Amino acid sequence: MSSFHTNLVVEHVQVIDGEMLHADDIARICCVTTHWVHTRIEQEILHAVMRDGSYYFSSQMLFRAKQVASIEHQYDADPQLAALVADLIDEVRSLRSQVPHQSR
């Protein structure tokens, strides 16, 4: 079996800063439908800004969408419950990051 080794220099990167991700991007990356994304906005689980008739999301909201979608899928969880678990997980991580390594 042959294999390839490719070396590339990437000069141009796009920093996703602010609300730059379209609802379709969120749906594709999270393996959900656009309807799922829109429903979670209506339920105030995800937050987006409306521009030119479309919703746009920040990268932080993408991570949240992935997390909520994953919890809903794995536990057959109600969306609001999944969002609550996602909030708690984030809170635990934030608190852990403030605890010095030695006392963990």
Place this chain on the structure above:
Amino acid sequence: MKFPDYYATLGVEKMATAEELKKAFRRLARKYHPDISKEPDAAERMTALNEANNVLSDPEKRKAYDQVGHQAWAQGARSADDVRPPPGWNQGYERSAGGSGASGASGGSGFSQDHSEFFEEMFGRAAQQRSNYRSNQSGQSSQAFNGEDQHVEITLDLEQAYHGSERTLQLNSYKIDAQGQAVPEMRTLNVKIPVGVAQGQLIRLTGQGSPGFGGGKAGDLFMKVNISQTEGVRVASRDVTMPVFVSPWEAALGGEVDVKTPAGLLTVTVPVGSVAGRKLRLRGKGIPASQTNGTAGDLYFELNIAVPSAVTEQQKQAWHALSQAYPGFEPRAR
């Protein structure tokens, strides 16, 4: 474990019902979720559990898995006549990022959840692509498939976030060769990280994900930025909080102090009567603005009071005089 048996991973019999599988997954997920587990290999165990559950909880995938067996499944087979990439080439695929600070698999949430979806998509797509290639060769109609997005996490230190950096990523990938076979490809990407990336930010490298086929576009590579937080330093988006030690007399009497920061040496005025924990805000001295966002973060100095030891007789007398100047001071009463 090179090719984990999904039933064994979940600790159930092969004849387990959907309900039994669900219960087993939930029980083990509670035990091994990296946010609550004390087990050293919790993240890896959780990834394996997610992988097993994603397959066995789906009746169609489970049926296919039972037909081909776990080893063939791990090699990409999704039916008896499906494509079989060589064993082992998928090891470490999800993300292996070279260079200092590039992270490996993370906890049970975030990008690491995509493990099985990722493999499934990749191998499923490889089979489709190969099938398309053959159709193409025989003059039948073909269909374009876009490549999958890929995800990595990179860790930068504060200096790199303030000033930008370069990062080398090594990605185990695949490409479709002239015969329509999926063959392993090691891709080394030297990526310029711009100034002013924030904690948790996403960077997109358009077209650097998995290759497309039949005229389809390549996927994108998404890099999630983590900023390493050294002792006492906290980063939230572009705002940075760092501890600053001052002497008791600087805290009490106020004055200017010089502090070494990622933004350079800064002079800050400590207000008279400062107490430990007081925060001083330096607007715009956090992580700088990026090209797409014109707002720099703020830098917060959190005051800590360093108390010198009384070693010499003169120092002891000075502390004694201080105690007499505060006859009613009771720190434990606060």
